[in-house]
Amino acid sequence: MKNSTPKLLAALATMAVMGPPAQAETGKLLLTGGVSSITGTAGGGITPWAVIGSNATEGEWGASAFTTRAATHDYVLTSYGAALAWNERVELSVARQDFDASAAVALNGIAPFGVQPGQHIRMDILGAKVRVAGDAILDADTWMPQMSIGLEHKRVHPGSLQSVFDFLGASEQSTDFYVSATKLVLDKGLLLNATLRSTRANQNGLLGFGAAAPGRGGRSLQPEFSVAWLLRHDLAVGAEWRFKPDNLQATGRAAGLGAALREDAWKDLFVAWAPSKHLSLTLAWADLGRIVPGITGDRRQRGAYLSAQVAF
Template structure:
Protein backbone atom coordinates (compact mmCIF):
# COMPACT_ATOMS: atom_id res chain seq x y z
CA UNK A 1 0.00 0.00 0.00
CA UNK A 2 1.25 3.47 -0.86
CA UNK A 3 0.72 6.18 1.75
CA UNK A 4 0.74 9.67 0.29
CA UNK A 5 1.53 12.44 2.74
CA UNK A 6 2.79 15.99 2.61
CA UNK A 7 6.41 16.04 1.52
CA UNK A 8 7.22 18.17 4.56
CA UNK A 9 4.95 16.43 7.04
CA UNK A 10 5.66 16.49 10.74
CA UNK A 11 3.73 14.90 13.60
CA UNK A 12 0.17 13.84 12.71
CA UNK A 13 0.81 14.79 9.07
CA UNK A 14 1.16 18.54 9.73
CA UNK A 15 4.16 20.43 8.31
CA UNK A 16 6.90 21.02 10.94
CA UNK A 17 6.30 24.76 11.11
CA UNK A 18 2.64 24.27 11.99
CA UNK A 19 3.21 23.51 15.68
CA UNK A 20 5.43 26.59 16.04
CA UNK A 21 2.88 28.85 14.38
CA UNK A 22 0.04 27.45 16.49
CA UNK A 23 2.11 27.93 19.67
CA UNK A 24 2.75 31.58 18.75
CA UNK A 25 -1.01 32.15 18.40
CA UNK A 26 -1.67 30.44 21.73
CA UNK A 27 0.97 32.51 23.53
CA UNK A 28 -0.37 35.68 21.89
CA UNK A 29 -3.68 35.18 23.69
CA UNK A 30 -3.29 34.54 27.42
CA UNK A 31 -6.28 34.10 29.71
CA UNK A 32 -8.76 36.96 30.11
CA UNK A 33 -7.21 40.29 31.04
CA UNK A 34 -6.94 41.15 34.70
CA UNK A 35 -10.03 42.64 36.23
CA UNK A 36 -12.42 41.61 33.43
CA UNK A 37 -14.83 38.69 33.25
CA UNK A 38 -14.80 38.26 29.48
CA UNK A 39 -17.68 37.29 27.19
CA UNK A 40 -20.68 35.19 28.10
CA UNK A 41 -20.26 31.43 27.82
CA UNK A 42 -20.77 30.08 24.24
CA UNK A 43 -21.09 33.56 22.67
CA UNK A 44 -17.65 33.14 21.06
CA UNK A 45 -18.85 30.13 19.09
CA UNK A 46 -16.58 27.16 18.47
CA UNK A 47 -13.69 26.57 16.07
CA UNK A 48 -14.82 25.78 12.54
CA UNK A 49 -13.04 23.17 10.43
CA UNK A 50 -11.19 26.07 8.76
CA UNK A 51 -10.03 27.50 12.11
CA UNK A 52 -12.19 30.64 12.37
CA UNK A 53 -14.62 31.09 15.26
CA UNK A 54 -18.24 30.28 14.48
CA UNK A 55 -20.06 27.02 13.86
CA UNK A 56 -18.42 23.79 12.77
CA UNK A 57 -18.92 24.39 9.03
CA UNK A 58 -19.11 28.17 8.74
CA UNK A 59 -17.57 31.26 10.40
CA UNK A 60 -19.51 33.81 12.44
CA UNK A 61 -18.86 37.51 13.01
CA UNK A 62 -17.67 36.82 16.57
CA UNK A 63 -14.04 36.26 17.53
CA UNK A 64 -12.88 33.15 19.36
CA UNK A 65 -12.15 32.71 23.07
CA UNK A 66 -13.88 34.65 25.86
CA UNK A 67 -11.76 37.78 25.56
CA UNK A 68 -13.78 40.99 25.30
CA UNK A 69 -12.88 44.69 25.22
CA UNK A 70 -9.12 45.33 25.57
CA UNK A 71 -8.48 41.63 26.19
CA UNK A 72 -6.36 39.02 24.44
CA UNK A 73 -7.63 35.47 24.03
CA UNK A 74 -6.71 32.22 22.32
CA UNK A 75 -8.25 28.89 21.36
CA UNK A 76 -7.01 25.50 20.22
CA UNK A 77 -9.15 22.81 18.66
CA UNK A 78 -9.11 19.26 17.31
CA UNK A 79 -11.87 17.89 15.07
CA UNK A 80 -12.73 14.51 13.56
CA UNK A 81 -15.37 14.13 10.85
CA UNK A 82 -16.26 10.59 9.77
CA UNK A 83 -18.61 9.74 6.89
CA UNK A 84 -19.33 6.42 5.15
CA UNK A 85 -16.26 6.64 2.91
CA UNK A 86 -14.08 9.49 4.13
CA UNK A 87 -12.37 10.82 7.25
CA UNK A 88 -11.38 14.44 7.87
CA UNK A 89 -9.06 15.33 10.74
CA UNK A 90 -8.54 19.02 11.48
CA UNK A 91 -6.78 20.94 14.21
CA UNK A 92 -5.54 24.46 14.75
CA UNK A 93 -5.33 27.55 16.92
CA UNK A 94 -6.55 31.13 16.92
CA UNK A 95 -5.74 34.36 18.76
CA UNK A 96 -8.03 37.36 19.19
CA UNK A 97 -7.89 40.85 20.64
CA UNK A 98 -10.53 43.31 21.77
CA UNK A 99 -13.43 41.29 20.26
CA UNK A 100 -12.30 42.93 17.02
CA UNK A 101 -9.40 41.02 15.44
CA UNK A 102 -8.83 37.29 15.05
CA UNK A 103 -5.94 35.39 13.47
CA UNK A 104 -6.22 31.64 12.92
CA UNK A 105 -4.36 28.69 11.49
CA UNK A 106 -5.67 25.20 10.73
CA UNK A 107 -4.46 21.97 9.16
CA UNK A 108 -6.77 19.44 7.48
CA UNK A 109 -6.04 15.83 6.56
CA UNK A 110 -8.67 14.18 4.35
CA UNK A 111 -8.36 10.39 4.03
CA UNK A 112 -9.96 9.25 0.77
CA UNK A 113 -10.25 5.56 1.71
CA UNK A 114 -11.70 3.28 -0.95
CA UNK A 115 -12.29 6.18 -3.36
CA UNK A 116 -8.56 6.85 -3.55
CA UNK A 117 -7.94 3.16 -4.19
CA UNK A 118 -10.57 3.14 -6.96
CA UNK A 119 -8.73 6.03 -8.61
CA UNK A 120 -5.50 4.03 -8.50
CA UNK A 121 -4.16 5.95 -5.50
CA UNK A 122 -4.48 3.70 -2.44
CA UNK A 123 -3.76 5.48 0.82
CA UNK A 124 -4.34 8.90 -0.70
CA UNK A 125 -4.53 11.79 1.78
CA UNK A 126 -5.43 15.34 0.75
CA UNK A 127 -3.83 17.85 3.11
CA UNK A 128 -4.57 21.54 3.42
CA UNK A 129 -3.18 24.45 5.45
CA UNK A 130 -5.49 27.39 6.12
CA UNK A 131 -4.44 30.85 7.32
CA UNK A 132 -7.29 33.09 8.45
CA UNK A 133 -7.91 36.65 9.58
CA UNK A 134 -11.14 38.29 10.71
CA UNK A 135 -11.99 41.92 11.50
CA UNK A 136 -15.14 43.14 13.24
CA UNK A 137 -16.59 46.08 11.32
CA UNK A 138 -19.64 47.05 13.36
CA UNK A 139 -22.02 46.01 16.13
CA UNK A 140 -21.63 43.90 19.23
CA UNK A 141 -23.52 40.62 19.45
CA UNK A 142 -24.05 40.86 23.22
CA UNK A 143 -24.33 44.61 23.84
CA UNK A 144 -26.66 45.04 20.85
CA UNK A 145 -28.80 42.00 21.71
CA UNK A 146 -31.81 44.23 22.45
CA UNK A 147 -31.54 45.97 19.05
CA UNK A 148 -31.79 44.74 15.47
CA UNK A 149 -28.16 45.65 14.80
CA UNK A 150 -26.05 42.48 14.26
CA UNK A 151 -22.33 42.11 14.75
CA UNK A 152 -20.66 42.32 11.33
CA UNK A 153 -17.20 41.09 10.40
CA UNK A 154 -15.14 40.52 7.28
CA UNK A 155 -12.75 37.59 7.00
CA UNK A 156 -10.22 36.03 4.69
CA UNK A 157 -8.97 32.43 4.49
CA UNK A 158 -5.91 31.58 2.40
CA UNK A 159 -5.67 27.85 1.62
CA UNK A 160 -2.76 25.76 0.36
CA UNK A 161 -3.42 22.21 -0.84
CA UNK A 162 -1.08 19.23 -1.04
CA UNK A 163 -3.04 16.74 -3.17
CA UNK A 164 -0.28 14.13 -3.35
CA UNK A 165 -0.75 11.74 -6.27
CA UNK A 166 -3.97 13.51 -7.30
CA UNK A 167 -2.21 16.83 -8.01
CA UNK A 168 -1.58 16.12 -11.71
CA UNK A 169 -5.24 15.17 -12.26
CA UNK A 170 -6.51 18.33 -10.57
CA UNK A 171 -4.13 20.43 -12.67
CA UNK A 172 -5.44 18.73 -15.83
CA UNK A 173 -8.96 19.64 -14.71
CA UNK A 174 -7.91 23.29 -14.45
CA UNK A 175 -7.89 23.44 -10.63
CA UNK A 176 -5.20 25.44 -8.80
CA UNK A 177 -3.55 24.22 -5.59
CA UNK A 178 -3.92 27.57 -3.80
CA UNK A 179 -6.87 29.86 -3.27
CA UNK A 180 -8.27 32.56 -1.03
CA UNK A 181 -11.82 32.87 0.29
CA UNK A 182 -13.29 36.18 1.45
CA UNK A 183 -16.45 36.27 3.55
CA UNK A 184 -18.76 38.76 5.24
CA UNK A 185 -20.64 37.55 8.32
CA UNK A 186 -23.51 39.04 10.30
CA UNK A 187 -24.29 37.51 13.71
CA UNK A 188 -27.43 38.43 15.64
CA UNK A 189 -27.90 37.27 19.23
CA UNK A 190 -31.40 37.47 20.71
CA UNK A 191 -30.17 37.10 24.26
CA UNK A 192 -33.59 37.21 25.94
CA UNK A 193 -34.70 34.23 23.84
CA UNK A 194 -31.35 32.43 23.80
CA UNK A 195 -31.26 32.39 19.99
CA UNK A 196 -28.32 33.16 17.70
CA UNK A 197 -28.59 33.60 13.93
CA UNK A 198 -25.66 34.00 11.56
CA UNK A 199 -25.58 34.68 7.83
CA UNK A 200 -22.32 34.66 5.88
CA UNK A 201 -21.62 35.36 2.23
CA UNK A 202 -18.44 33.72 0.96
CA UNK A 203 -16.63 34.65 -2.25
CA UNK A 204 -14.83 31.44 -3.20
CA UNK A 205 -13.32 29.31 -5.95
CA UNK A 206 -12.78 26.31 -3.66
CA UNK A 207 -13.79 22.79 -4.70
CA UNK A 208 -14.93 20.73 -1.70
CA UNK A 209 -13.64 23.53 0.57
CA UNK A 210 -10.30 23.46 -1.28
CA UNK A 211 -9.57 19.75 -0.85
CA UNK A 212 -10.03 19.31 -4.63
CA UNK A 213 -8.30 22.55 -5.53
CA UNK A 214 -9.67 25.89 -6.67
CA UNK A 215 -11.58 26.66 -9.85
CA UNK A 216 -12.19 24.36 -12.79
CA UNK A 217 -13.60 24.01 -16.30
CA UNK A 218 -17.10 25.14 -15.34
CA UNK A 219 -16.03 28.26 -13.45
CA UNK A 220 -12.73 29.97 -12.68
CA UNK A 221 -14.15 33.17 -11.25
CA UNK A 222 -15.24 33.76 -7.70
CA UNK A 223 -18.81 32.88 -6.74
CA UNK A 224 -20.84 34.20 -3.82
CA UNK A 225 -22.15 31.37 -1.66
CA UNK A 226 -24.50 31.82 1.35
CA UNK A 227 -23.92 30.10 4.68
CA UNK A 228 -26.48 30.02 7.50
CA UNK A 229 -26.26 29.03 11.17
CA UNK A 230 -29.01 28.88 13.79
CA UNK A 231 -28.30 28.11 17.45
CA UNK A 232 -30.54 27.87 20.50
CA UNK A 233 -28.99 28.21 23.96
CA UNK A 234 -30.81 25.70 26.14
CA UNK A 235 -28.94 27.04 29.16
CA UNK A 236 -25.60 28.74 29.75
CA UNK A 237 -23.71 25.47 29.15
CA UNK A 238 -25.58 23.80 26.26
CA UNK A 239 -26.59 24.89 22.75
CA UNK A 240 -28.18 23.05 19.85
CA UNK A 241 -28.51 24.18 16.28
CA UNK A 242 -28.15 23.63 12.55
CA UNK A 243 -25.97 24.89 9.71
CA UNK A 244 -26.25 25.10 5.94
CA UNK A 245 -23.34 25.89 3.63
CA UNK A 246 -23.87 26.36 -0.11
CA UNK A 247 -21.04 25.17 -2.34
CA UNK A 248 -19.89 26.12 -5.85
CA UNK A 249 -19.78 23.44 -8.55
CA UNK A 250 -16.63 24.42 -10.44
CA UNK A 251 -15.61 20.91 -11.56
CA UNK A 252 -18.99 20.03 -13.05
CA UNK A 253 -19.08 19.22 -15.92
CA UNK A 254 -15.57 17.92 -16.51
CA UNK A 255 -13.85 15.08 -18.34
CA UNK A 256 -15.80 12.85 -15.91
CA UNK A 257 -19.16 14.36 -16.91
CA UNK A 258 -21.01 15.15 -13.68
CA UNK A 259 -18.81 12.72 -11.75
CA UNK A 260 -17.26 15.56 -9.73
CA UNK A 261 -20.55 17.30 -8.96
CA UNK A 262 -20.45 19.14 -5.63
CA UNK A 263 -23.35 19.24 -3.15
CA UNK A 264 -24.09 21.67 -0.33
CA UNK A 265 -23.15 20.83 3.26
CA UNK A 266 -25.41 20.79 6.32
CA UNK A 267 -25.37 19.65 9.92
CA UNK A 268 -27.27 19.38 13.21
CA UNK A 269 -25.15 19.99 16.30
CA UNK A 270 -25.06 20.12 20.08
CA UNK A 271 -22.38 21.99 22.04
CA UNK A 272 -21.61 21.46 25.71
CA UNK A 273 -19.35 23.90 27.54
CA UNK A 274 -18.80 22.67 31.12
CA UNK A 275 -16.48 25.64 31.70
CA UNK A 276 -15.09 28.67 29.89
CA UNK A 277 -11.96 26.68 29.12
CA UNK A 278 -13.51 23.63 27.45
CA UNK A 279 -16.28 23.03 24.92
CA UNK A 280 -17.26 19.78 23.19
CA UNK A 281 -19.28 19.55 19.97
CA UNK A 282 -21.12 16.58 18.49
CA UNK A 283 -22.88 16.88 15.13
CA UNK A 284 -24.64 14.86 12.46
CA UNK A 285 -23.34 15.99 9.07
CA UNK A 286 -24.48 15.56 5.48
CA UNK A 287 -21.82 16.45 2.92
CA UNK A 288 -23.78 15.19 -0.06
CA UNK A 289 -22.07 13.15 -2.76
CA UNK A 290 -18.31 13.55 -3.00
CA UNK A 291 -16.79 12.32 -6.30
CA UNK A 292 -20.02 10.54 -7.34
CA UNK A 293 -18.22 9.07 -10.37
CA UNK A 294 -16.69 6.61 -7.91
CA UNK A 295 -19.01 6.61 -4.90
CA UNK A 296 -22.65 7.65 -5.42
CA UNK A 297 -23.78 7.38 -1.79
CA UNK A 298 -24.35 10.53 0.22
CA UNK A 299 -21.60 11.15 2.74
CA UNK A 300 -23.39 11.33 6.08
CA UNK A 301 -21.75 10.80 9.43
CA UNK A 302 -20.55 12.30 12.68
CA UNK A 303 -18.54 15.36 13.60
CA UNK A 304 -16.74 15.52 16.96
CA UNK A 305 -14.71 18.50 18.09
CA UNK A 306 -13.00 19.69 21.28
CA UNK A 307 -11.92 23.28 21.90
CA UNK A 308 -9.78 24.82 24.62
CA UNK A 309 -10.20 28.56 25.22
CA UNK A 310 -7.80 30.80 27.12
Protein backbone atom coordinates in the same frame (compact mmCIF):
# COMPACT_ATOMS: atom_id res chain seq x y z
CA MET B 1 3.62 27.90 4.17
CA LYS B 2 4.45 24.22 4.17
CA ASN B 3 7.10 24.70 6.84
CA SER B 4 5.67 27.74 8.62
CA THR B 5 2.16 26.47 9.38
CA PRO B 6 3.17 23.83 11.98
CA LYS B 7 5.30 26.49 13.72
CA LEU B 8 2.38 28.93 13.78
CA LEU B 9 0.11 26.20 15.12
CA ALA B 10 2.58 25.40 17.88
CA ALA B 11 2.99 29.05 18.85
CA LEU B 12 -0.72 29.79 18.98
CA ALA B 13 -1.52 26.52 20.75
CA THR B 14 1.10 27.34 23.39
CA MET B 15 -0.58 30.69 24.01
CA ALA B 16 -3.95 28.95 24.28
CA VAL B 17 -2.63 26.59 26.95
CA MET B 18 -0.58 29.12 28.91
CA GLY B 19 -3.08 31.96 28.58
CA PRO B 20 -2.45 35.23 26.71
CA PRO B 21 -1.20 38.43 28.39
CA ALA B 22 -3.62 40.89 30.04
CA GLN B 23 -6.52 38.43 29.91
CA ALA B 24 -9.20 39.19 32.48
CA GLU B 25 -11.15 36.75 34.60
CA THR B 26 -14.52 37.95 33.31
CA GLY B 27 -14.86 36.83 29.70
CA LYS B 28 -17.99 36.29 27.61
CA LEU B 29 -21.20 34.46 28.24
CA LEU B 30 -20.73 30.77 27.53
CA LEU B 31 -21.04 29.75 23.85
CA THR B 32 -21.76 33.31 22.63
CA GLY B 33 -18.28 33.39 21.08
CA GLY B 34 -19.08 30.32 18.99
CA VAL B 35 -16.80 27.32 18.68
CA SER B 36 -13.92 26.66 16.30
CA SER B 37 -14.96 25.85 12.75
CA ILE B 38 -13.05 23.29 10.68
CA THR B 39 -11.04 26.16 9.17
CA GLY B 40 -10.03 27.54 12.59
CA THR B 41 -12.13 30.69 12.76
CA ALA B 42 -14.83 31.20 15.39
CA GLY B 43 -18.37 30.26 14.42
CA GLY B 44 -20.22 27.02 13.90
CA GLY B 45 -18.59 23.79 12.81
CA ILE B 46 -18.69 24.42 9.05
CA THR B 47 -19.22 28.17 8.70
CA PRO B 48 -17.72 31.30 10.32
CA TRP B 49 -19.77 33.74 12.39
CA ALA B 50 -19.20 37.44 12.95
CA VAL B 51 -18.16 36.79 16.57
CA ILE B 52 -14.54 37.02 17.66
CA GLY B 53 -13.37 33.78 19.29
CA SER B 54 -11.87 33.10 22.75
CA ASN B 55 -13.12 34.37 26.13
CA ALA B 56 -11.54 37.80 25.82
CA THR B 57 -13.60 40.99 25.81
CA GLU B 58 -12.65 44.59 24.98
CA GLY B 59 -9.11 45.53 25.99
CA GLU B 60 -8.07 41.89 26.42
CA TRP B 61 -6.12 39.25 24.54
CA GLY B 62 -7.61 35.80 24.11
CA ALA B 63 -6.61 32.50 22.54
CA SER B 64 -8.14 29.15 21.66
CA ALA B 65 -7.10 25.78 20.28
CA PHE B 66 -9.23 23.01 18.81
CA THR B 67 -9.29 19.57 17.25
CA THR B 68 -12.07 18.10 15.12
CA ARG B 69 -12.79 14.75 13.51
CA ALA B 70 -15.58 14.02 11.02
CA ALA B 71 -16.14 10.52 9.64
CA THR B 72 -18.53 9.72 6.78
CA HIS B 73 -19.20 6.56 4.81
CA ASP B 74 -16.10 6.85 2.61
CA TYR B 75 -13.96 9.66 4.04
CA VAL B 76 -12.45 10.96 7.29
CA LEU B 77 -11.48 14.59 7.94
CA THR B 78 -9.25 15.58 10.86
CA SER B 79 -8.69 19.26 11.58
CA TYR B 80 -6.75 21.08 14.28
CA GLY B 81 -5.55 24.59 14.89
CA ALA B 82 -5.47 27.67 17.09
CA ALA B 83 -6.58 31.30 17.11
CA LEU B 84 -5.53 34.54 18.75
CA ALA B 85 -7.99 37.37 19.48
CA TRP B 86 -7.49 40.98 20.53
CA ASN B 87 -9.83 43.63 21.92
CA GLU B 88 -12.99 41.81 20.76
CA ARG B 89 -12.08 43.25 17.37
CA VAL B 90 -9.48 41.12 15.57
CA GLU B 91 -9.02 37.37 15.25
CA LEU B 92 -6.09 35.54 13.62
CA SER B 93 -6.27 31.79 13.09
CA VAL B 94 -4.29 28.92 11.65
CA ALA B 95 -5.46 25.38 10.94
CA ARG B 96 -4.41 22.19 9.21
CA GLN B 97 -6.82 19.69 7.68
CA ASP B 98 -5.98 16.05 6.96
CA PHE B 99 -8.44 14.38 4.58
CA ASP B 100 -8.30 10.59 4.26
CA ALA B 101 -8.93 10.24 0.52
CA SER B 102 -8.23 6.50 0.28
CA ALA B 103 -11.30 6.04 -1.92
CA ALA B 104 -9.60 8.14 -4.62
CA VAL B 105 -7.43 5.17 -5.65
CA ALA B 106 -10.47 4.12 -7.73
CA LEU B 107 -9.68 7.03 -10.07
CA ASN B 108 -6.88 4.88 -11.51
CA GLY B 109 -9.63 2.79 -13.11
CA ILE B 110 -10.72 5.84 -15.12
CA ALA B 111 -7.25 6.95 -16.25
CA PRO B 112 -3.64 6.18 -15.25
CA PHE B 113 -3.48 8.94 -12.64
CA GLY B 114 -1.05 7.10 -10.36
CA VAL B 115 -3.05 7.73 -7.18
CA GLN B 116 -1.41 5.86 -4.30
CA PRO B 117 -3.42 3.61 -1.94
CA GLY B 118 -4.20 5.28 1.40
CA GLN B 119 -3.63 8.76 -0.02
CA HIS B 120 -4.26 11.74 2.30
CA ILE B 121 -4.85 15.32 1.20
CA ARG B 122 -3.56 18.00 3.57
CA MET B 123 -4.52 21.66 3.58
CA ASP B 124 -3.11 24.63 5.52
CA ILE B 125 -5.39 27.57 6.30
CA LEU B 126 -4.48 31.03 7.55
CA GLY B 127 -7.43 33.18 8.62
CA ALA B 128 -8.08 36.75 9.66
CA LYS B 129 -11.33 38.36 10.82
CA VAL B 130 -12.16 41.93 11.83
CA ARG B 131 -15.36 43.11 13.52
CA VAL B 132 -16.53 46.21 11.64
CA ALA B 133 -19.90 47.00 13.24
CA GLY B 134 -22.24 46.06 16.07
CA ASP B 135 -21.79 43.98 19.18
CA ALA B 136 -23.64 40.70 19.64
CA ILE B 137 -24.13 41.23 23.38
CA LEU B 138 -24.47 45.01 23.73
CA ASP B 139 -26.81 45.22 20.72
CA ALA B 140 -28.85 42.17 21.73
CA ASP B 141 -31.96 44.31 22.33
CA THR B 142 -31.73 46.19 18.99
CA TRP B 143 -32.04 45.16 15.34
CA MET B 144 -28.31 45.72 14.77
CA PRO B 145 -26.27 42.52 14.19
CA GLN B 146 -22.57 42.15 14.78
CA MET B 147 -20.79 42.29 11.43
CA SER B 148 -17.30 41.10 10.50
CA ILE B 149 -15.25 40.71 7.37
CA GLY B 150 -12.68 37.96 6.99
CA LEU B 151 -10.44 35.93 4.77
CA GLU B 152 -9.11 32.38 4.68
CA HIS B 153 -5.98 31.70 2.64
CA LYS B 154 -5.78 28.01 1.78
CA ARG B 155 -2.99 25.89 0.35
CA VAL B 156 -3.64 22.24 -0.41
CA HIS B 157 -1.04 19.47 -0.69
CA PRO B 158 -2.60 16.78 -2.94
CA GLY B 159 0.26 14.26 -2.89
CA SER B 160 -0.23 11.60 -5.58
CA LEU B 161 -3.51 13.28 -6.55
CA GLN B 162 -1.52 16.07 -8.21
CA SER B 163 -2.13 14.48 -11.63
CA VAL B 164 -5.89 14.55 -10.92
CA PHE B 165 -5.69 18.25 -10.02
CA ASP B 166 -3.82 18.89 -13.28
CA PHE B 167 -6.48 17.00 -15.25
CA LEU B 168 -9.24 19.05 -13.61
CA GLY B 169 -7.40 22.34 -14.02
CA ALA B 170 -7.62 22.98 -10.26
CA SER B 171 -4.96 25.13 -8.58
CA GLU B 172 -3.37 24.38 -5.20
CA GLN B 173 -4.00 27.67 -3.41
CA SER B 174 -6.52 30.49 -3.21
CA THR B 175 -8.09 32.92 -0.75
CA ASP B 176 -11.73 33.01 0.35
CA PHE B 177 -13.22 36.35 1.38
CA TYR B 178 -16.40 36.61 3.43
CA VAL B 179 -18.72 38.91 5.34
CA SER B 180 -20.73 37.61 8.30
CA ALA B 181 -23.64 39.03 10.27
CA THR B 182 -24.56 37.52 13.65
CA LYS B 183 -27.67 38.47 15.58
CA LEU B 184 -28.12 37.36 19.19
CA VAL B 185 -31.66 37.58 20.60
CA LEU B 186 -30.55 37.17 24.20
CA ASP B 187 -33.96 37.06 25.91
CA LYS B 188 -35.00 34.19 23.62
CA GLY B 189 -31.63 32.44 23.67
CA LEU B 190 -31.48 32.56 19.87
CA LEU B 191 -28.46 33.17 17.66
CA LEU B 192 -28.80 33.72 13.90
CA ASN B 193 -25.92 34.02 11.44
CA ALA B 194 -25.60 34.66 7.72
CA THR B 195 -22.32 34.58 5.81
CA LEU B 196 -21.63 35.43 2.18
CA ARG B 197 -18.41 33.94 0.82
CA SER B 198 -16.44 34.74 -2.34
CA THR B 199 -14.64 31.53 -3.25
CA ARG B 200 -13.11 29.29 -5.91
CA ALA B 201 -12.81 26.29 -3.58
CA ASN B 202 -13.81 22.76 -4.57
CA GLN B 203 -14.99 20.82 -1.49
CA ASN B 204 -13.73 23.64 0.76
CA GLY B 205 -10.39 23.53 -1.10
CA LEU B 206 -9.57 19.87 -0.49
CA LEU B 207 -10.01 19.25 -4.24
CA GLY B 208 -8.24 22.44 -5.24
CA PHE B 209 -9.60 25.71 -6.54
CA GLY B 210 -11.41 26.42 -9.79
CA ALA B 211 -11.54 24.14 -12.81
CA ALA B 212 -10.66 24.03 -16.49
CA ALA B 213 -14.28 24.14 -17.66
CA PRO B 214 -15.31 27.52 -19.19
CA GLY B 215 -16.66 29.87 -16.55
CA ARG B 216 -15.53 27.64 -13.66
CA GLY B 217 -12.11 29.11 -12.94
CA GLY B 218 -13.30 32.31 -11.29
CA ARG B 219 -15.03 33.25 -8.07
CA SER B 220 -18.65 32.83 -7.10
CA LEU B 221 -20.67 34.09 -4.14
CA GLN B 222 -21.98 31.35 -1.85
CA PRO B 223 -24.31 31.89 1.14
CA GLU B 224 -24.00 30.12 4.49
CA PHE B 225 -26.55 30.08 7.32
CA SER B 226 -26.53 29.07 10.99
CA VAL B 227 -29.08 29.05 13.78
CA ALA B 228 -28.42 28.12 17.41
CA TRP B 229 -30.77 27.93 20.37
CA LEU B 230 -29.35 28.24 23.88
CA LEU B 231 -31.29 25.69 25.91
CA ARG B 232 -29.45 26.86 29.01
CA HIS B 233 -26.34 28.93 29.64
CA ASP B 234 -23.96 26.01 28.87
CA LEU B 235 -25.90 24.04 26.23
CA ALA B 236 -26.95 24.91 22.67
CA VAL B 237 -28.46 23.07 19.73
CA GLY B 238 -28.54 24.27 16.16
CA ALA B 239 -28.18 23.72 12.45
CA GLU B 240 -25.97 24.96 9.63
CA TRP B 241 -26.30 25.05 5.86
CA ARG B 242 -23.38 25.93 3.61
CA PHE B 243 -23.75 26.31 -0.15
CA LYS B 244 -20.72 25.60 -2.33
CA PRO B 245 -19.72 26.09 -5.98
CA ASP B 246 -20.02 23.10 -8.29
CA ASN B 247 -16.93 23.85 -10.38
CA LEU B 248 -15.83 20.31 -11.18
CA GLN B 249 -19.03 18.77 -12.54
CA ALA B 250 -18.82 20.65 -15.86
CA THR B 251 -15.24 19.41 -16.34
CA GLY B 252 -16.38 15.86 -15.58
CA ARG B 253 -19.21 16.05 -18.08
CA ALA B 254 -16.85 17.36 -20.78
CA ALA B 255 -14.62 14.34 -20.11
CA GLY B 256 -17.56 11.95 -20.45
CA LEU B 257 -17.87 11.32 -16.69
CA GLY B 258 -21.43 12.62 -16.30
CA ALA B 259 -22.11 13.74 -12.71
CA ALA B 260 -19.12 11.80 -11.32
CA LEU B 261 -17.57 14.99 -9.88
CA ARG B 262 -20.75 16.58 -8.55
CA GLU B 263 -20.52 18.78 -5.44
CA ASP B 264 -23.38 19.42 -3.00
CA ALA B 265 -24.09 21.78 -0.12
CA TRP B 266 -22.90 20.87 3.38
CA LYS B 267 -25.27 20.85 6.34
CA ASP B 268 -25.35 19.66 9.93
CA LEU B 269 -27.34 19.44 13.14
CA PHE B 270 -25.26 20.06 16.26
CA VAL B 271 -25.27 20.20 20.03
CA ALA B 272 -22.60 22.26 21.83
CA TRP B 273 -21.84 21.93 25.54
CA ALA B 274 -19.54 24.10 27.63
CA PRO B 275 -18.81 22.27 30.93
CA SER B 276 -16.58 25.21 31.90
CA LYS B 277 -15.69 28.61 30.51
CA HIS B 278 -12.45 27.18 29.12
CA LEU B 279 -13.79 24.04 27.42
CA SER B 280 -16.50 23.35 24.86
CA LEU B 281 -17.48 20.13 23.10
CA THR B 282 -19.51 19.94 19.90
CA LEU B 283 -21.21 16.84 18.53
CA ALA B 284 -22.94 16.97 15.16
CA TRP B 285 -24.56 14.84 12.51
CA ALA B 286 -23.18 16.12 9.21
CA ASP B 287 -24.38 15.63 5.65
CA LEU B 288 -21.58 16.61 3.25
CA GLY B 289 -23.49 15.58 0.15
CA ARG B 290 -21.73 13.76 -2.66
CA ILE B 291 -17.93 13.95 -2.76
CA VAL B 292 -16.68 12.59 -6.10
CA PRO B 293 -19.75 10.32 -6.39
CA GLY B 294 -18.25 8.54 -9.40
CA ILE B 295 -15.96 6.54 -7.09
CA THR B 296 -18.30 6.16 -4.11
CA GLY B 297 -21.41 4.68 -5.71
CA ASP B 298 -23.20 8.06 -5.66
CA ARG B 299 -23.46 7.82 -1.86
CA ARG B 300 -24.16 10.88 0.23
CA GLN B 301 -21.39 11.38 2.76
CA ARG B 302 -23.15 11.44 6.13
CA GLY B 303 -21.61 10.84 9.53
CA ALA B 304 -20.63 12.06 12.96
CA TYR B 305 -18.63 15.19 13.72
CA LEU B 306 -16.89 15.73 17.07
CA SER B 307 -14.91 18.80 18.08
CA ALA B 308 -13.20 19.98 21.28
CA GLN B 309 -12.04 23.52 21.99
CA VAL B 310 -10.11 25.14 24.82
CA ALA B 311 -10.33 28.93 25.13
CA PHE B 312 -8.98 31.66 27.38
